[in-house]
Amino acid sequence: MARAKYLEVAEKLKKRITDNVYSKEEPLPDQEAFAQEFNVSRLTVKKAFDGLERQGLIYKQSGLGTFVAGDIPIKSPTDTPANAFTGLQNQLGKDKVKSDILHFSVEFPDPQMQNNLSLKRNEPIYNIVRLRNYDEKPLIIEHAFMPVKLVPDLDEKILHSSIYNYIHQKLHLKFGHAYRKIRAAKPDKYDIKYLDAKSDDPMLELEQIIWLTNGQPIEYSVSRNRYDTRDYVLLDNNRF
The missing domain is CATH 1.10.10.10 (Winged helix-like DNA-binding domain superfamily/Winged helix DNA-binding domain)
Structure with missing residues (x-):
């Protein structure tokens, strides 16, 4: 690709x-x-x-x-722009990021997901949970929902690689805007099992909805990482 x-x-x-x-x-x-x-x-x-x-x-x-800009003293390799649309592989490197599929199914949306993705109850969605590894270490658990009608023929080969590259380069769809919430959370059983989180480790959670340029929502997702493995950053620039 x-x-x-x-x-x-x-x-x-x-x-x-x-x-x-x-x-x-x-x-x-x-x-x-x-x-x-x-x-x-x-x-x-x-x-x-x-x-x-x-x-x-x-x-x-x-x-x-x-x-x-020059060197930023507080910057680290896994800093992630809070307003990025490129996907983890393009941010951290294709050879450094690998994905394990924890769950992959097609199902009908519940009322909440119908609302999040502007779908009817008979319009199927993908339910995807992936463990994203960076440098062979667990980094993020991503739980994403996408409409089948907008992302057809999604399969495990794509899930092991980059869904965003498939959307942009194969389907020729463009992201328009996103609404994102970043907050602290308590660890759950998946964080403890897959991210090596301790029961008292804070988790960093990103919840988002992404829309295409035509206004259709294409993704609702929640991503979680341990507090000490990834930061979300935003560069503010007063241009005037």
């Missing part, structure tokens, strides 16, 4: 930043220059810039350009 162009551009620019090709005191070349260099559209470069900004690698200043 081919990788999205903007992710390829972002990876190349990220390497240049980490290799100190660009100084944090000087603005980056403009988007049009990168579009010509990489033979992509300016929109592709903009999406790459947006992703790098969410990671805290660059920041934009109105009328001045885009700059390298």
Whole structure:
């Protein structure tokens, strides 16, 4: 499955930043220059810039350009942008993230899921629970629900890889917006069994609904990780 162009551009620019090709005191070349260099559209470069900004690698200043942010002392490898849409493999690396399927079924939605995903009671959904491992260590338990009509032919091969890549690259669907809640929670039996959580370990829980650009909800999910394994971050930028 081919990788999205903007992710390829972002990876190349990220390497240049980490290799100190660009100084944090000087603005980056403009988007049009990168579009010509990489033979992509300016929109592709903009999406790459947006992703790098969410990671805290660059920041934009109105009328001045885009700059390298430099080292962030409190940043760690598993920091995850709270407003990302790219999926775990694209955030942390395809070779570093592996998925174990804990549950996979097709069923009819209960009233709550009908409401969350704007479905009728006879419209089936996928019920998916996966353990996401990073560097061969358990990181996250993801419990996701998706409408079958929007994500057809989902199978275990895709679940072991990246559902988001399948949605974007195979089905050519685009995420529009998301509503996310991040909160502390007590561990449950799955956290203790699969995430090596102790009975008194706080858990970090992310609940979200993601909509497509046409306004249809495509995912309701809850993800949980142990307090000491993953952080959600948000880069704020006062551009004016």
